Amino acid sequence: MKQLTSYNRVAGYLNKIFDLLNERFFENQLSRPTITIQSTPRAYGHFTTRSDTWISASGDSHEINIGAGTLSRPIEDVAATLLHEMVHYYNYVRGIQDCSRGGTYHNKRFKDAATARGLKVDHDPKYGWTLTSPGEDLLDLVVENDLTDILITRNDLHYTVTTTTGGHIGGNEKMPPKKSGxxxxxxxxxxxxxxxxxxxxxxxxxxxxxxxxx
Incomplete structure (x- = not known):
């Protein structure tokens, strides 16, 4: 596989990882959203609850965004961010409210769904069960599929990605930097x-x- 040094190649790679996660943890029940790579100050990613966030001739879709300035983390952490947002997506389409307080507090419904799908979940006293990291099942998927690190990231020097949660767009991943699993x-x-x-x-x-x- 060619190195992931191109924005277009990375966008396609994130879709591939979505498909792998969808098959392993959701039994392919999630339709593919539009996966974007945009700067998200104070967040690693987000999920939009509007099903028509993206509109095209072939149909509308939700959006999952991966923070452009966070791509250079170990690939298992990038995959964990994508999986975190997919859990929000899964809960949303099933009518499960997994966040409160204007979308900033991750409740136990989120924790239970995330823990069952390859994520470790820790509690933040202000933002709830929002601190996620790769669990063993997710690490196994990364190794089995030989997923490689992304070698391009946005140079977001005008802000610092922190571990405090900003406003959600339906769901938003915050986790402190951790040593790769x-x-x-x-x-x-x-x-x-x-x-x-x-x-x-x-x-x-x-x-x-x-x-x-x-």
Whole structure:
């Protein structure tokens, strides 16, 4: 696979990850929304509740946005953001209210749905069960499908992404920076890389070199 250094390639890649998550955690019950990459100050992503947020000749759709300035995080964290917003999407189409206080407080309905679908969920005293990170099932999906890091991000120097929740558009992901749940091993000779969910000793058979953790 070519490196993810192009905006257009990344947009297509996020749609691929949506399809993988939809199959694994939602039994393909979610119609594909329009996935956008836009700056979202103080948030990693959002979901819009309006089904006609995007209008086209082939039909209307909701929107899931991934913050343009957050793409360079480990791919499992980007996937966790997408999955977080997909949980909001899943709850919304089933009439489950998973946020209150103007969409800023994630309640236990969100926690239960997210925990059942590959996410770890922690509580924030002000914003509820909004602090999500990749669980083992999501990490397994990343490794099984050899998902790779995105190598392009928006240079959003005019603001800082923080862990406080701003206004929701139906649902909005906030989580503190965490150490990646998976490990990346790289061959020091040819640069080929693999991922693992635990510490392993792995070698590159092409170069007969022990791969090092990066």
């Amino acid at each position: 998976s490990r990346k091993y790289v061959c020091p000779n040819c640069g080929i890389s693999v991922r693992a969910t635990r510490v392993v000793r792995v070698g590159c058979l092409n170069c007969q070199e022990i791969m090092v953790e990066r």
